[in-house]
Amino acid sequence: MKIFIPATLANFGPGMQSIGFPLEVGLTIEVGAPTEQWQVQHPFAATVATDERNYVVQIATNLAPQLTPHAVTITSTIPTKQYLGVQDALILAGIELANQLGQLGLDDFTKLTLAARTAQQPAHVAAALLGQPTVSYLQHGDVYASGFICPSYTVLLYLPEATMAPQNDAAVAYADAVAVNASGNMLMAAWQNQQRELAGQLMETDLLQQPAATDNAALTAIRQASHALDIYGTVLLEQGPAIATLVAPEKVQDLIDVLDYVDLPGQFIQLPIGATGITVLD
Numbered sequence: 001m002k003i004f005i006p007a008t009l010a011n012f013g014p015g016m017q018s019i020g021f022p023l024e025v026g027l028t029i030e031v032g033a034p035t036e037q038w039q040v041q042h043p044f045a046a047t048v049a050t051d052e053r054n055y056v057v058q059i060a061t062n063l064a065p066q067l068t069p070h071a072v073t074i075t076s077t078i079p080t081k082q083y084l085g086v087q088d089a090l091i092l093a094g095i096e097l098a099n100q101l102g103q104l105g106l107d108d109f110t111k112l113t114l115a116a117r118t119a120q121q122p123a124h125v126a127a128a129l130l131g132q133p134t135v136s137y138l139q140h141g142d143v144y145a146s147g148f149i150c151p152s153y154t155v156l157l158y159l160p161e162a163t164m165a166p167q168n169d170a171a172v173a174y175a176d177a178v179a180v181n182a183s184g185n186m187l188m189a190a191w192q193n194q195q196r197e198l199a200g201q202l203m204e205t206d207l208l209q210q211p212a213a214t215d216n217a218a219l220t221a222i223r224q225a226s227h228a229l230d231i232y233g234t235v236l237l238e239q240g241p242a243i244a245t246l247v248a249p250e251k252v253q254d255l256i257d258v259l260d261y262v263d264l265p266g267q268f269i270q271l272p273i274g275a276t277g278i279t280v281l282d
Helices: 055-063 086-101 108-119 123-130 174-192 196-203 217-227 249-259
Strands: 002-010 019-034 039-041 070-076 134-139 142-147 154-160 234-236 243-247 266-272 279-281
Touching: 002 086, 002 123, 019 086, 019 123, 019 266, 055 070, 055 086, 070 086, 086 108, 086 123, 108 123, 108 134, 108 142, 123 134, 123 142, 154 217, 154 249, 174 196, 217 234, 217 243, 217 249, 243 249, 249 266
Parallel strands: 039 070
Antiparallel strands: 002 019, 002 279, 019 070, 019 134, 134 142, 154 243, 154 266, 234 243
């Protein structure tokens, strides 16, 4: 049995901890033969456990304590171990592993609730589970999620060579919170009406990502280059330093050509938006 969980793009602009997109890349969990003890092969750091202490196995056995151990192989096509919902994909992997091996019969709402509570926010897990652009909300353990219609996008991801320490969360002024709420509402309306340029401008609302977005040279440079092509929608992921531009597929190469002239140390990676959620293959 194989379980595929897509990577996800989330936590940017006015959509922090709410808006998410599935990607075509992701994690594959291959379940092999039963064994005396759990055996997990994975592409992560040597400090990540390969036995019953592995994170995926712990989640699975917490849900279904009587699971028979198996040999499990985890592979990844995700180009980074941060930002693209890798941790959230592992949470969903553990839940689905328990669901399949333990024959739990969990429905999608139960999986989403378990995953969002574990992750403490639903943006990544909702998009990965439903396999479409989603907006979601977690309050007091209750999860609300829905798919939405938006224009087609390709993600152009910028991964800088240098990393930075995470910024501490800062309090948001009431006026800023109101502005973010309004821009998020307008963003959903713009997407619904296929207003790509307006949606891109609204995505670039950085009020929830200060001070990380302030004086960010790479973010400024990419936005200047993209705006020259009337491309909007360049956002800081989490608190940085990774940056993503949501761009119409037919304009990706034009943007790449322009960015070739921008001196930014790091790499740009194209990531198509996906159209499938968790998939189980026998």
